[in-house]
Amino acid sequence: GENVEQHPSTLSVQEGDSAVIKCTYSDSASNYFPWYKQELGKGPQLIIDIRSNVGEKKDQRIAVTLNKTAKHFSLHITETQPEDSAVYFCAANLPGGATNKLIFGTGTLLAVQP
Amino acid sequence: EAQVTQNPRYLITVTGKKLTVTCSQNMNHEYMSWYRQDPGLGLRQIYYSMNVEVTDKGDVPEGYKVSRKEKRNFPLILESPSPNQTSLYFCASSLSLAGGGEQYFGPGTRLTVT
Numbered sequence: 001g002e003n004v005e006q007h008p009s010t011l012s013v014q015e016g017d018s019a020v021i022k023c024t025y026s027d028s029a030s031n032y033f034p035w036y037k038q039e040l041g042k043g044p045q046l047i048i049d050i051r052s053n054v055g056e057k058k059d060q061r062i063a064v065t066l067n068k069t070a071k072h073f074s075l076h077i078t079e080t081q082p083e084d085s086a087v088y089f090c091a092a093n094l095p096g097g098a099t100n101k102l103i104f105g106t107g108t109l110l111a112v113q114p
Numbered sequence: 115e116a117q118v119t120q121n122p123r124y125l126i127t128v129t130g131k132k133l134t135v136t137c138s139q140n141m142n143h144e145y146m147s148w149y150r151q152d153p154g155l156g157l158r159q160i161y162y163s164m165n166v167e168v169t170d171k172g173d174v175p176e177g178y179k180v181s182r183k184e185k186r187n188f189p190l191i192l193e194s195p196s197p198n199q200t201s202l203y204f205c206a207s208s209l210s211l212a213g214g215g216e217q218y219f220g221p222g223t224r225l226t227v228t
Contacts, residue, residue, distance in 0.1 A: 006156075032214025043118070043204050043219030044157070051214070089156060093214045101172070102217065104149075106156040 002027040004092050006105025013080050014113050021108045023090035024072040032093040033073045034102070035064060039086045047088075048075070080112045116141045118220035120205050126226045127195055135190045135223050137205030145208040146188040147172070147217070148180065150201040157204065163188055195227045 003026040013019050025033075031052040036044035050057045050064045050073065057064050061080075066073040077084055087109050091102040118139045127133055139146065147162040149172075159172030163182040177199055179191040188207075192199060205220040 009154075034214070034216070036219075041221075043206075043221050045219065046216045049214070049216070101147075101159065101162065102214075104157040106154060 002030060002092055002094050002103040004090060004103050004105045006090050006108060008108060009106065010109045010111070012111045012113060015080060015082060017080055019075075019077045019080050019084070019110055019112075021075045021088055021090070021110070022072060023074070023092075023105050024070075025092040025103075026071065027092070027095065028068075028071060029095040030092040031095060033064070033066060034091050035062075035075050036089045036091065036104075037086045038089065038107075044089055077110075080110075082112050082114050085110055085112045116218070118205055118207055118218050120203075120220035120223050122223060123221060124224050126228065128228055129196055130194050133192050133195060133225075135192075135203060135205075135225070137188045137190065137220060138186050139188075139205075139207040139218070140186065141207060141209065141218065142185065143207035143209050143218070144185070145210070146182065147206045147208075148178070148188070148190050149204045149206065150174065151204060151222075152201050160190070160203075195225075197227050199225065200227050201225060 006023045034049035037047045038044040061078045063076040087107045089107050090105040094101040121136045144165050148160040149157040158174050161180040163169045203223045206217040208217045
């Protein structure tokens, strides 16, 4: 089955710096890769996603890149702000069938130091 | 407001005492799912449902039951809770069934079994 590995588990950056979180997946048939942000005491919330027919997607300070050959995808946050501090999860879908199953990474705790 | 609600938000119970965590969504989503979140393990799927009366096991279903009698509700039942079920639980719903799509998460239920 699909396996998603996420690194690093914790990341501390200075406000204004960039942050990069990396994930690898095992099933080459996966075609949907979302990123979720979980703030303290809340449920995860989708911040950006990418499908396998696209190599990069941007939304203001957030971007995701996908390398299908290497089976890895990354989240890039530029000009980090204290409100970016949260746990970030990557995920990959389990292809085939009529399900919407996602396999999540183990999470990255991002701390943005003011 | 479109949302997924869970109750209770916090629960402390003893081994063997049956409990139910409720989940409700107001977005007319067909797909609903339960996850547990544990440190270092990320989000793992317990059970999911693709529609009313259609449920199936996720990756960690042992010790849990679910039901889907109405489209909006998807309760999680622990018939005989054990300490290893101490965890943070999230309910999620999604409109899309195939190919990936945003999952909307509830605020979480923190369960402690002593």
